[in-house]
Amino acid sequence: MKYLSDIEIAQQATMLPITKIAEKLGIDEDDVELYGKYKAKLSLSLKDDEKIANSNLILVTAITPTPAGEGKTTVSIGLNEGLNKIGKKAIAVLREPSLGPVFGIKGGAAGGGYAQVVPMEDINLHFTGDFSAIEKANNLLSALIDNNIQSKTRNLGIDPRTIVWKRVMDMNDRSLRDITIGLGGVFNGIPRQDGFNITPASEVMAILCMAEDFEDLKKRLGTIFIGFTFDKKPIYAKDLKAENAMAILLKDAIKPNLVQTLENNPAIIHGGPFANIAQGTNTIIATKIGLSLADYVVTEAGFGADLGAEKFLDIKCVSGGLAPKAVVLVATIRALRHHGGARKEEYNTPCLDKVKKGFANLEKHIENIQKFGINPVVAINRFPSDTNNETEYIIEKCKEMGVEAVVAEEWAKGGEGMKEVAEVVVKSIEKGQNNFKPLYDWQIPIIEKIETIAREIYGADGVDFSKKALSDLKKITSLGLNQLPVCMAKTQKSLSDNDKALGRPRDFRITVREFEYAVGAGFVIPILGKMMRMPGLPATPASEGMFIDNEGKISGLS
Numbered sequence: 001m002k003y004l005s006d007i008e009i010a011q012q013a014t015m016l017p018i019t020k021i022a023e024k025l026g027i028d029e030d031d032v033e034l035y036g037k038y039k040a041k042l043s044l045s046l047k048d049d050e051k052i053a054n055s056n057l058i059l060v061t062a063i064t065p066t067p068a069g070e071g072k073t074t075v076s077i078g079l080n081e082g083l084n085k086i087g088k089k090a091i092a093v094l095r096e097p098s099l100g101p102v103f104g105i106k107g108g109a110a111g112g113g114y115a116q117v118v119p120m121e122d123i124n125l126h127f128t129g130d131f132s133a134i135e136k137a138n139n140l141l142s143a144l145i146d147n148n149i150q151s152k153t154r155n156l157g158i159d160p161r162t163i164v165w166k167r168v169m170d171m172n173d174r175s176l177r178d179i180t181i182g183l184g185g186v187f188n189g190i191p192r193q194d195g196f197n198i199t200p201a202s203e204v205m206a207i208l209c210m211a212e213d214f215e216d217l218k219k220r221l222g223t224i225f226i227g228f229t230f231d232k233k234p235i236y237a238k239d240l241k242a243e244n245a246m247a248i249l250l251k252d253a254i255k256p257n258l259v260q261t262l263e264n265n266p267a268i269i270h271g272g273p274f275a276n277i278a279q280g281t282n283t284i285i286a287t288k289i290g291l292s293l294a295d296y297v298v299t300e301a302g303f304g305a306d307l308g309a310e311k312f313l314d315i316k317c318v319s320g321g322l323a324p325k326a327v328v329l330v331a332t333i334r335a336l337r338h339h340g341g342a343r344k345e346e347y348n349t350p351c352l353d354k355v356k357k358g359f360a361n362l363e364k365h366i367e368n369i370q371k372f373g374i375n376p377v378v379a380i381n382r383f384p385s386d387t388n389n390e391t392e393y394i395i396e397k398c399k400e401m402g403v404e405a406v407v408a409e410e411w412a413k414g415g416e417g418m419k420e421v422a423e424v425v426v427k428s429i430e431k432g433q434n435n436f437k438p439l440y441d442w443q444i445p446i447i448e449k450i451e452t453i454a455r456e457i458y459g460a461d462g463v464d465f466s467k468k469a470l471s472d473l474k475k476i477t478s479l480g481l482n483q484l485p486v487c488m489a490k491t492q493k494s495l496s497d498n499d500k501a502l503g504r505p506r507d508f509r510i511t512v513r514e515f516e517y518a519v520g521a522g523f524v525i526p527i528l529g530k531m532m533r534m535p536g537l538p539a540t541p542a543s544e545g546m547f548i549d550n551e552g553k554i555s556g557l558s
Contacts, residue, residue: 003113006557007555014264015119017037018260019040021259027293031043039119039122039127039259041252044285046293051291052291057299058327059300060072060076061312061327062303062331063330063362064303064306068107070334073109077298079408079422080265081410086426088295093256093268095270096130097124097127097272101172104535104542108123108558112558113414115261116262118261121557130208134250135168141240149189149190156235156239158227159229160227162227166197168199168201172536179195197277201534207518208271209282209316210284217254218243219243221246225519237520256268256289269286275303276490276531280302282299288320313436314439315487317438318442318485325429325434326374329366331379332380335361336354337349337354338358339502340357340358348384362398375434377404377421377424379408380406407420440452453488472514487524489526491529491531512526513529
């Protein structure tokens with residue numbers, strides 16, 4: 001049987017004018033800024049604290065994924081459709097896609113099959129220009145830093161050897177990780193070592209996602225840590241008077257984007273940090289506006305629950321005063337086969353023994369969510385190769401843990417295939433037995449926070465710190481950052497920091513190689529193992545399979 005591609009399904013969709021979608025949410029036309037016929041920006045004035053307190057926040061997370069992902073965004077969109085199908089006023093609040101994965105290996109982030117947000121091409125490409133604005137704001141600060149070093153009259157005495165701020169671009173390009181700038185003579189600047197991160201790993205992206213309003217955005221931009229002067233004084237963006245100019249570039253990007261699903265239900269898409277190298281969740285502003293507009297808000301956090309969900313719960317929820325009422329944990333049988341030892345070419349080959357062995361990964365993620373005071377609902381995202389005995393095994397094993405597992409068929413059936421999941425999630429909320437609590441107190445020492453996450457979430461025996469990491473810890477103390485939470489930069493391929501350790505690794509330690517400082521965003525970033533903040537393209541990039549015809553119709557985008 002031949003299935004339509006995601007882009008073919010999206011291009012056949014009948015979209016409503018975005019003004020009609022806004023009407024469904026009761027949004028006044030003065031609070032909608034149109035970006036064409038099917039996209040709009042929403043006014044920040046839509047946030048309503050009283051309505052937020054009475055709404056229901058649902059987090060969608062996943063087990064440790066295969067390289068292609070397990071359909072977490074697809075399930076999130078499908079759950080939104082399913083909730084609306086059973087008569088609930090629901091909205092999906094998601095992240096914006098990065099061009100790195102779109103042209104790399106993972107593809108876009110607009111969902112898939114019959115659970116997508118549209119216009120799919122726009123969302124996966126330049127959308128409303130938010131990523132471009134973040135790049136420009138980030139790189140303006142880079143230009144101001146190098147201009148100050150060059151200046152003879154307004155020089156702050158910045159020691160180029162201590163600068164931690166990097167340029168960014170929204171593309172996988174490993175050649176830009178470490179570069180030398182300022183070559184070619186005095187008119188081209190002062191030579192120094194520099195590098196690029198990918199835009200989703202930018203602190204400006206993190207700040208946009210953590211800011212509560214425009215004033216908070218400016219304040220956070222001003223507290224971006226740059227480096228030290230030659231006499232060891234810390235330098236921040238505000239010392240370069242950069243925060244207002246950066247905020248000007250972000251004046252539209254701070255406003256959440258309204259789009260629609262294939263079934264013409266509302267969706268807000270805003271912010272796009274990666275969960276393996278940043279906090280991996282959409283903006284606090286978008287989440288709160290969603291909670292102000294609907295009774296149920298479905299949001300997601302990137303990669304497995306050890307990354308996105310942990311950061312969502314320990315960083316975003318604590319900072320924003322949010323408390324999810326339910327957590328949906330996405331699992332696929334192919335991923336359990338993977339964790340049970342199946343090779344890539346065997347992912348779609350039924351094998352109950354491999355599923356039984358791989359279940360240990362799902363078991364650990366269930367335990368982890370329960371540590372936050374929430375009993376998750378497991379959504380088994382169905383693939384054509386799934387068998388009944390594999391599915392029944394997962395359902396029974398989850399039941400033994402006191403967890404309900406439900407088959408999710410959003411990819412093939414849209415909202416109709418998610419009604420049962422939606423009903424189970426609503427029932428979980430209505431029981432009132434989920435009481436969110438963070439894993440750790442922000443006030444405990446940085447090392448203790450890292451060890452808590454490593455032992456409780458990853459299952460590690462302990463943590464080792466390199467000499468560079470220990471030196472960085474001294475800087476963290478000197479900068480007064482000990483009270484900040486930690487945003488672990490770790491491989492998404494394993495619960496450990498070793499991407500080859502599948503399933504549920506045991507008897508291992510993790511290594512913190514170094515730290516990065518996201519003072520404006522409000523967290524410090526331990527870099528584990530070989531983790532890089534600028535990915536590279538695969539041997540065969542997805543871009544090679546894309547095509548655009550003379551009428552501008554795109555194919556090969558997923």
